[in-house]
Amino acid sequence: xxxxxxxxxxVGGRKARGELIVAGTVAVIAVVVLVRTAAxxxxxxxxxxxxxxxxxxxxxLLLVLSALLVVQHLRRAPATETxxxxxxxxxxADDGKGAAGESESDTPPAIDWxxxxxxxxxxxxxxxxxxxxxxxxxxxxxxFGISYALGGRNVLRDLGVAFVMSAxxxxxxxxxxxxxLPAGILGAVV
Amino acid sequence: xxxxxxxxxxxxxxxxxxxLLWCLIxxxxxxxxxxxxxxxxxxxxxxxxxxxxxxxxxxxxxxxxGVYFGGQFGGATTAILLNTPGQSSSMVTAFExxxxxxxxxxxxxxxxxxxxxxxxSIIAVTLVVFFSPVMVDLAxxxxxxxxxxxxxxxxxxxxxxxAGNKLRGLTxxxxxxxxxxxxxxxxxxxxxxxxxxxxLLDGISIVVVTVGILAIGEVLYVASTAGRTPAxxxxxxxxxWMSRRDWGRSWRPWLRGTALGMPFGVIPxxxxxxPTFLSYGAERGLARRRGDSEFGKGAIEGVAGPxxxxxxxxxxxxxxxxGLGLPTSATAAIxxxxxxxxxxxxxxxxxxxxxxxxxALLASLFIGSVxxxxxxxxxxxxxxxxxxxxxxxxxxxxxxxxxxxVYTAKSSVVDVVLLYAxxxxxxxxxxxxxxxxxxxxxxxxxxxxxxELRRAMAISQGDVGVLFSSPIALVLYGLLVVALIxxxxxxxxxxxxxxxx
Numbered sequence: 001x002x003x004x005x006x007x008x009x010x011v012g013g014r015k016a017r018g019e020l021i022v023a024g025t026v027a028v029i030a031v032v033v034l035v036r037t038a039a040x041x042x043x044x045x046x047x048x049x050x051x052x053x054x055x056x057x058x059x060x061l062l063l064v065l066s067a068l069l070v071v072q073h074l075r076r077a078p079a080t081e082t083x084x085x086x087x088x089x090x091x092x093a094d095d096g097k098g099a100a101g102e103s104e105s106d107t108p109p110a111i112d113w114x115x116x117x118x119x120x121x122x123x124x125x126x127x128x129x130x131x132x133x134x135x136x137x138x139x140x141x142x143x144f145g146i147s148y149a150l151g152g153r154n155v156l157r158d159l160g161v162a163f164v165m166s167a168x169x170x171x172x173x174x175x176x177x178x179x180x181l182p183a184g185i186l187g188a189v190v
Numbered sequence: 191x192x193x194x195x196x197x198x199x200x201x202x203x204x205x206x207x208x209x210l211l212w213c214l215i216x217x218x219x220x221x222x223x224x225x226x227x228x229x230x231x232x233x234x235x236x237x238x239x240x241x242x243x244x245x246x247x248x249x250x251x252x253x254x255x256g257v258y259f260g261g262q263f264g265g266a267t268t269a270i271l272l273n274t275p276g277q278s279s280s281m282v283t284a285f286e287x288x289x290x291x292x293x294x295x296x297x298x299x300x301x302x303x304x305x306x307x308x309x310x311s312i313i314a315v316t317l318v319v320f321f322s323p324v325m326v327d328l329a330x331x332x333x334x335x336x337x338x339x340x341x342x343x344x345x346x347x348x349x350x351x352x353a354g355n356k357l358r359g360l361t362x363x364x365x366x367x368x369x370x371x372x373x374x375x376x377x378x379x380x381x382x383x384x385x386x387x388x389x390l391l392d393g394i395s396i397v398v399v400t401v402g403i404l405a406i407g408e409v410l411y412v413a414s415t416a417g418r419t420p421a422x423x424x425x426x427x428x429x430x431w432m433s434r435r436d437w438g439r440s441w442r443p444w445l446r447g448t449a450l451g452m453p454f455g456v457i458p459x460x461x462x463x464x465p466t467f468l469s470y471g472a473e474r475g476l477a478r479r480r481g482d483s484e485f486g487k488g489a490i491e492g493v494a495g496p497x498x499x500x501x502x503x504x505x506x507x508x509x510x511x512x513g514l515g516l517p518t519s520a521t522a523a524i525x526x527x528x529x530x531x532x533x534x535x536x537x538x539x540x541x542x543x544x545x546x547x548x549x550a551l552l553a554s555l556f557i558g559s560v561x562x563x564x565x566x567x568x569x570x571x572x573x574x575x576x577x578x579x580x581x582x583x584x585x586x587x588x589x590x591x592x593x594x595x596v597y598t599a600k601s602s603v604v605d606v607v608l609l610y611a612x613x614x615x616x617x618x619x620x621x622x623x624x625x626x627x628x629x630x631x632x633x634x635x636x637x638x639x640x641x642e643l644r645r646a647m648a649i650s651q652g653d654v655g656v657l658f659s660s661p662i663a664l665v666l667y668g669l670l671v672v673a674l675i676x677x678x679x680x681x682x683x684x685x686x687x688x689x690x691x
Contacts, residue, residue, distance in 0.1 A: 018622035026361055029368055036383055043379050048647040051380035054640040055371050062364045068357055115416035119409065123610045130603055142593060143586040150416055152582035161583060169594050
C-alpha cells in the first residue's frame, strides 16, 4: 500500500502543498493564541511568571515553526531532485511512522471528496440534531451517514443495522451504566 | 521483601471474581478494537476509557490492563493476517508475519507473537514491580526544576529524536501544547482561551483529544481515500500448533527481544518502534550468520523477537508512568489521562496515597497476560473473522462508539463538537505526515511543564539559574544534547567515510 513508485515531482508537489496547508493552520492558531494572550484578564496576585508567559512562549514557538515549514517548502520545491541535507534528514521518517502517520516519501493521494464530504456533513448534522432529535434517531443517523459515505448501498439493511446499533448503545449506556442520553422528540413516547 | 507482600495484597485485591470479569471483558474488547484495521493499542485504550469511568477505580484499572494487553495483541494479529499493522510498533511484525500467513503458517506466526508477548510481559512486569519503588525513591527528591527538565526531555525526545523529521515533530508538539492551554489557569485563576464558553473552563479532556485524533481522524482519513482502498481479504488459518522446531527457533528471539525492549520503556523517548526494529535487525543478522535465513519468506524469528520487544517496552513504560507521572508512549499518555480523570496524579505520591490500587494494577498486569494467553492462543483465527465485518459498518460503529463515549462522560454537546474538530485536525496531521504521539505528549505534559516552571521561578524569585542548579536536571539536559548531537555527527562521519573511500 505504501510502496508506490511514483515519480518524484508530483510527490514533491502535493506533499509540499500539504506542508503549506499545515503551516497556514499553525500560523493562524499562533496568531489567535498571541492575540488572546495579550487580551487576557490577569488576576493580580503578584506571582513570578503569570498565566500569560507560557501561552506567549507556545504562540511564538508555533509562529516560528510555521515560518520554518514555509522555508522548508520553499527550499525543497525548486530542487526536489537534489538530495541535499534536507532529504538526509527525512530518512528516519520511514522508521518513525507515528501511530498512523505517513512516512515522508509517501504521496498523500488526492482527497476523494464525495465520501469525505459526506462523512463531514454527517458529523456536523449529528452535532446539530443530537439534542433536538435525541440519541436514538441522531445516533442511527450518524451510523447510517458514515456507512453510506463509505459505500454502503443496501439502504434498508443499513438503516436497520443503524437503528439496532443506536438502540443497543442507548440501552447499554442508560440502562446498563446509568448514564443519561438525550431522549429528544421520542422522550415523550418511550 | 516488602514488595512481595504488597504484591500479594495486590493479587488478593485483583483476584476477586468481579475484577477478573472486568479483566476478561477488557481483554476481549481490547483485542476486538486492536484487531480492527488501522486501530492499535492506543486507540483501543482511548476508545474504552470513557467506558471505564462508571466503574470504581480498581475495577477500571484492571479492565484497563486487560484492554492494554488485548489491544497489543490485536495489532499484531492484523499485521500478520492482513499486512496492516494497527500501530507503528507492530509494523515490523508484518515483515515476516505476513509472508508466514501467506504460506499457510498464520497460526504459528500468531502463536509466536502471543507467546512472545506473554513471556516479555511477565518478565518486564516483574521488573516494573521491583523497579517502580526504586524509581519512586529517586523521584521523591525531584524538585520543580527537575520535573521541568523531565518534561522538556520528553518533549524534545518524542518530537525531535523519535519522530524523524524534527520540524514536523515539533509542530505536532506545539499543537498539543496549545490544546493544553485551554481552560482556567490553576495557579492564578486566569481564564485562558475559552472564547466565552463555560464548558471550556475545565479545559479540553484528554479523552476528547485522543479519541478525536485517533478514531475520528482515522475515519476521515479512510473516507478521503475511500475510492482506492482495496477490500480486506482474510487468509485461511491452518493448524494452530507450533511444532517443536518452531519452539526451538522462537525461544531465543523471545528472550533477546525482551532484553532489547525493556530499557526503551524506561527512557522517555517515546514508542516501541526502535526496539522492534533493533530486534528484527538482530534476528535477521543472526539468521544470516547461521546460514539458514528464511527472512523475507516468513521467518518465525522475525515475528517472535519484535513482538517480545514491543511488549517488553510497553510494560516497562509503566515505570516512568507510575513513578514519575511521565508517559513515554501514546498509550501511556492516555493511561495518565485516565488517572487524572479519577483525580489521581501519577508520580511518587501515588505509591503512598493509592498503594492498594497500584499494587492491584500491577497484579492485574500479570493476570491480564495470562488471560490473554488463554483466550487468544486458541481463538486467534476467530478474531480474524472480525475483519469480515463490512468496512462501512466498522467505521460507522467506531464513530458512533467514540461519539457516545465522549458525550456520556459529561453529557455535553460541546465535547462532541470538540471531538469532531480535533478529529479534523488529526486528519490534517495524518494526511500530511505529521506524527501524532507528540501531540498527545504535549497535551498531557504541557500543564506539568508550565506548573513546574512557574513554581521553580517563584521559589527562586525569578532567577533563571535555578533551572540548571540541580544535578538531575543537568543530567537530563546533558542526555538531550548528546541525543541531539550524536546521530547527525555519526551520519556526517559516515558520509565522509563513503566519500573518502
